[in-house]
Amino acid sequence: MQTPPTPLSSLTPHKLRLRRLGIDTYQEPVLYMHRDCRVCHSEGFEAQSRVELALGDRTIVATLNVVSGDFLAPDEAGLSEAAWRLLGAQEGDMVSPRHPAPIESLGHVRAKVYGRHLTQAAITAVIEDVTAGRYSDLQLAAFVTACAGDRLDQEETVSLTRAMVAAGERIDWGEGLVMDKHCVGGLPGNRTTMVIVPIVAACGLRMPKTSSRAITSPAGTADTMETLAPVDLDVAQIRRVVERTGGCVVWGGAVRLSPADDILIRVERPLDLDSQGQLVASILSKKVAAGSTHVLIDMPVGPTAKVRSAEAADLLGRLLGQVGQTLGLRMRVVQTDGLAPVGRGIGPALEARDVLAVLRNLATAPADLAQRSLLLAGEVLEFGGAAPAGGGLALASAVLADGRAWRKFQDICAAQGGLREPPVAAHQQAVHALRSGSVLAIDNRRLARIAKLAGAPGAACAGIDLHVRPGEFVERGQPLFTLHAATPGELAYALEYAASQAETVHVLEDA
Amino acid sequence: MQTPPTPLSSLTPHKLRLRRLGIDTYQEPVLYMHRDCRVCHSEGFEAQSRVELALGDRTIVATLNVVSGDFLAPDEAGLSEAAWRLLGAQEGDMVSPRHPAPIESLGHVRAKVYGRHLTQAAITAVIEDVTAGRYSDLQLAAFVTACAGDRLDQEETVSLTRAMVAAGERIDWGEGLVMDKHCVGGLPGNRTTMVIVPIVAACGLRMPKTSSRAITSPAGTADTMETLAPVDLDVAQIRRVVERTGGCVVWGGAVRLSPADDILIRVERPLDLDSQGQLVASILSKKVAAGSTHVLIDMPVGPTAKVRSAEAADLLGRLLGQVGQTLGLRMRVVQTDGLAPVGRGIGPALEARDVLAVLRNLATAPADLAQRSLLLAGEVLEFGGAAPAGGGLALASAVLADGRAWRKFQDICAAQGGLREPPVAAHQQAVHALRSGSVLAIDNRRLARIAKLAGAPGAACAGIDLHVRPGEFVERGQPLFTLHAATPGELAYALEYAASQAETVHVLEDA
Structure with a gap:
């Protein structure tokens, strides 16, 4: 029963052929190995083991799933999308899975x-x-x-x-000031950044703004800006845009x-x-890494906002201020009204339409978006010394009113790769009031869900166009909002859900 | 651009055909849906969404992975092994994925x-x-x-x-006492349960023992017992075994x-x-659920054991005692030596061989396993009133020595489904001392790893047979341990690793 020793050279290394399985695990690197795979046995790997893979100069650690199905061969190592991307793999590359330190x-x-x-x-x-x-x-x-x-x-x-x-x-x-702003916990439609940046840049202050895409919402600022200009810029490109125009609105994730x-x-x-x-x-x-020197924090406070009370806002504001100062940032925190959605559009293209209306001083411009933007732009201007204390709002209003902000925005878009028209949805349908009365409340959470069912932000044209605001009187049959979708199927699903959630726009029958 | 409304009846429900993908995610239920799947879009599901699936009277919640590869069709819902099992699915079953509450x-x-x-x-x-x-x-x-x-x-x-x-x-x-024991943080080879249960049952006390399989170790008590008799018993079967013999050693996971x-x-x-x-x-x-009334806790204390100091053992022992008492259990805690592995075998069949040698009073029986088992059995006997205070060890020793324990063990195995011979590995090879000297220490962690590389516990015959103990003198070339494996490949891999870890059995050259 004694077996002669096997030479080590015939045993190592144990190479497997990489295969892209096209499984999106939401960024967790997952490695799929067949249960009959020799490396699996010899290394003692089992489901949920952490396994190290090296390819060229890249090394990743992935979580193992063991496959008994026939879509993977015993000499293959399947990778999730995240693992494939992080490893920079090509179909057919060979790897030796091993235990990480x-x-x-x-x-x-x-x-x-x-x-x-x-x-x-x-x-x-x-x-x-x-x-x-x-x-x-x-x-x-x-x-x-x-x-x-x-x-x-x-x-x-x-x-x-x-x-x-x-x-x-x-x-x-x-050298010099680098202005920045950040909104803690967004309100739907709160796209003030795209109005503030051109106003501030038009007044001679530098404001290179990196924004995020939607995580759970129907649109992030980067998604909305992308309907008007490219936002996937690298650091060198951002630098050129800011040197030319004084500002930018780009996606931070690319950087x-x-x-x-x-x-x-x-x-x-x-x-x-x-x-x-x-x-x-x-x-x-992100502010320190972006090289900002002055950071204005917009903190909406309200029962359905991220910050729910003035006390919580004070506490968070103090911590932001003190930590920012320790890190060499100058900080200013502004508490704003966090009660209602801002503007009329929900979804990238519809929110971009609202922003354009404000910048171009159109009669259709949502007053709340314009007012919030001017208030915050005024704060940034005073903070950066471009306006005297108490004079920021007036300067911001003048720059918006006389078209300088709109021209600056066009310059920024051109520098980022060219201003373009936001897409318009091929399929639209209105949802009507079932009774006459006053609009008591609008449920931001449900609106966001309907906009996402309609396809936002994946379909940039999709979303909701709100026609009423809290406090307004509506007649039975009057349109409350219009759904926008890229396909009839998505429109139908969004409508179906909206019909099942009649109180999304809560109309109180007058007594 | 207005689209006529689609009737709801044509839209719901959205059924997908279940498919078993054979992916072992280590018990996390995962659902795989194609990115072109209509339900995915309409429900707004994305990677890592939690999704509820119902089939018959079963409902599970799974984590979503979105597939763009071609091994899954858009109208299919792939399931991981855990999801498949929990849902009780059959190939071709239809489900409507939905948002969980x-x-x-x-x-x-x-x-x-x-x-x-x-x-x-x-x-x-x-x-x-x-x-x-x-x-x-x-x-x-x-x-x-x-x-x-x-x-x-x-x-x-x-x-x-x-x-x-x-x-x-x-x-x-x-009515009546139900004795139980539990070891906190195992030592390799510490299979006292299989000796204690027959001794205690032979003395007329009831001891229905549910044990676990290996999680990270080369063998759990249930794995070791399984090489001698079936252990996958349900509650009714356990009850019959205990009514007939007074004891059992079964796998708790089946219950x-x-x-x-x-x-x-x-x-x-x-x-x-x-x-x-x-x-x-x-x-x-698990003790309360198993219906135990008296629980003896074996707490090995040592630098590489789970409990590392007498103080930590006292603290944990007190908490166990107080919580157990609140729940109506009578508790007794015994601190034991946690320095070295117990017995000679590591791996299910080799550990079973040690247990059998003890029960049959063979000359080859490991003295440490016998002594620990008798000590703990004596405690259980006193605890349950079958022996006077201070008289437990003597009674336990007598019952082991005169063959009553061995006969009881045979009865228990027969009642569980039949006593059988543990398997013997087809491939064995010794690892020899590279120098003469004293065995300074044995690294439990490395031994366990080598035994697992050799195939334990999946291959019940695989593992390590230790030939030396700390403090013993060995000659250069003398065998330190023998590797057992079911296949030449596993033997070779275990040998390769053992060769790279020469200090697993640390021999100190005499000065």
């Missing part, structure tokens, strides 16, 4: 679970491992949970912000300003845990 | 993140949702992390234990005594967070 920084996560204070070095070690993709989704969830609530003190929040900045790219604008934050956010979102420290680090790390 | 109990998880005390009602709500499969892996990780460390107080630990018991099956043994714990453990394991409260609830929920 133990993640030392998990010890710091455990320390935080026990309530210990984490040093800058500890937090930096965690964030470096997170950025390198060494944490599994479960481990990310543990880190996020251990730091959630009020468990990061101000010093740790500063450390987390610094670590996030260090893990990404950083833009250096040289990798805070890759660790991008990774943490995808775990934070489904957990829906409030976390002051992580929120502050998420916002400020 | 929001999980209200996540509010309690958030409260715990903020350090609030959770009531029994809150913990019960969480555990009910966990058991129903409503929590995603990320949400499970958040709950586990929020409760880890020392964040559950004794009252919450009692609540968690009660909630876990309520969520599973429970065995009622009627669903604490399904919530089974779910939490698969998240706890990769996170590797110590959690007193969850450990206590995990142990005691």
Whole structure:
């Protein structure tokens, strides 16, 4: 029963052929290996094992799923879309799956679970491992949970912000002010950025704005801007746009300003845990990395907004101010009305239409969007010294009224790659009031859901055009809103849902 | 551009054909839908969405992966192995994926993140949702992390234990004592249960033992017992075995005594967070559900054991005792030596061989396994009143020596379905000492890894036969251990790894 020893050279390395399986796991790198795969057995890999793959100069760690089906051969290693992209793989590339080194920084996560204070070095070690993709989704969830609530003190929040900045790219604008703004927890349709940037730039201040795409909403500022001009610019392109025009509105995700934050956010979102420290680090790390010197925070406060009370707003504002200052930023926080959606359109193209109406001073321009934009632009102008204290709103209003803002916006779009017309939906249908009365309330959450069922933001033309506002009187049969969709199917589904949610626009019959 | 309304009846329900993809995600239910799938669009599902599926009287919630590859058609819904099993699906079954109701109990998880005390009602709500499969892996990780460390107080630990018991099956043994034992954090080869149960049952006490399979180790007690007799018994079968023989050694996983714990453990394991409260609830929920009245806790203490110091053992022992008492259990905790592996075999069949040698009083019986088993059996006998205080060890020794224990073990195996011979590996090879000297230490962790590379516990015959113990003198070229494997490939891989880890058995050259 004794077996002669097998020479080692015949055993290693164990190569598998990479295959793109086209499975979108929402950014978690997943490796699929067949249960009859020799490497699986010899390495003792099992489902949920963490496995390291190296290709060229790239190394990733993926979570293993073991396949017994016939869509994968025993000598193949299937990759999820995220793993394929991170590894820079090509069909037919060969890899040797192996055990990753133990993640030392998990010890710091455990320390935080026990309530210990984490040093800058500890937090930096965690964030470096997170950025390198060494944490599994479960481990990310543990880190996020251990730091959630009020468990990061101000010093740790500063450390987390610094670590996030260090893990990404950083833009250096040289001498001079770099203005920025950020809205904490969006309201539907709140596209003030696209009005503020041209006003501020037209007044001679520099304002290079990186924005995000929609995560759960029907449109992010980057999605809306993209219906008017390209937004996928790299750092060199951004620099050219800003040098030429003084401003830009681009997608921040293309720039990798805070890759660790991008990774943490995808775990934070489904957990829906409030976390002051992580929120502050998420916002400020991107501002520091973007090279901003002056940051205005727009904080909408209202019962359905992210910040629900003036007290919570004060607390968060203070933390943002203090951490930002420690990191060398000048900070200003403005609390705004967070009660109702802003503008009339919901969805990229419809929101872009509202922005264009404001910039072009059209009679159809939504007054609330114009007013919010001017208020915030005025604050930025005073903050940057382009207007005297108390004179910002007047200057902003003048720049908008005389067409300078609109011309600047056209310049910015041209520099980003060319101004274009937002698309118009081929399929539209109105939803009508079932009774006469006053509009008591509009449910932002349901409106967002209907707009997404209609196809937003994937279909840029899709969304909702609101025709009424809270407090207005409507007649039975009067259109409340119009659905826009790219296909009849999506229109029908959105209508079906809207019909089942009659109180989305709540009309109270007059007594 | 106005589209006529489509009748609702033509739109719903949206059925997809189920397909078993054979993907083992380690128990997380995953649903695979094609990106061109109509339901995906209309419902606004995206990668990582939680999706509810109902089939007959079963409902599960799965995490969505979106597929763009061609191994899934747009009108198909692919399922992972866990989802397929939980749903009880058959090829060709039709389902209508839909949004699950929001999980209200996540509010309690958030409260715990903020350090609030959770009531029994809150913990019960969480555990009910966990058991129903409503929590995603990320949400499970958040709950586990929020409760880890020392964040559950004794009252919450009692609540968690009660909630876990309520969520599973429970065995009622009627009047009389029901003895049980549990080892906290196993040592390799520590198969005392299979010796204790027949001794205790032979003395007239009832001892129905449910054991676990290996999770990360080369063998669990259920794996080892399975090489000698069937262990997959349901509650009715267990009852018949115990009525006939007074004891049993079966796999607890087939009985669903604490399904919530089974779910939490698969998240706890990769996170590797110590959690007193969850450990206590995990142990005691299964004891209460199994209908035990008297529980002896074997707590090995040593630098590489789960419990590393006498102080930690005292603390954990006190918590186990107090929580157990609150739940109506009589508890006794014994601290044992946790320094070295027990017995000579590592792997199901080799460990079974050691157990049989002890029960049959063979000269080859490992003395340490026999001594530990007798010590603990004596404690159980005194605890249950079958021996006077101080007289347990003598009684246990007599019952083992005169063959009563061996006869009882044969009876138990026969009642469980028949005693059988453990398998013997077709491929064996010894690893020899590279120098003469004293065995300084044996690395349990590396030994376990080598045994797993050799195929344990999947191949029951695979593992390691240790020939030396710490403190012994060995000559150069003397065999240190023999590898056992079912295939030449696994033997070769295990040998290769063993050769690269020369200090697994650390021989110190005599000066």
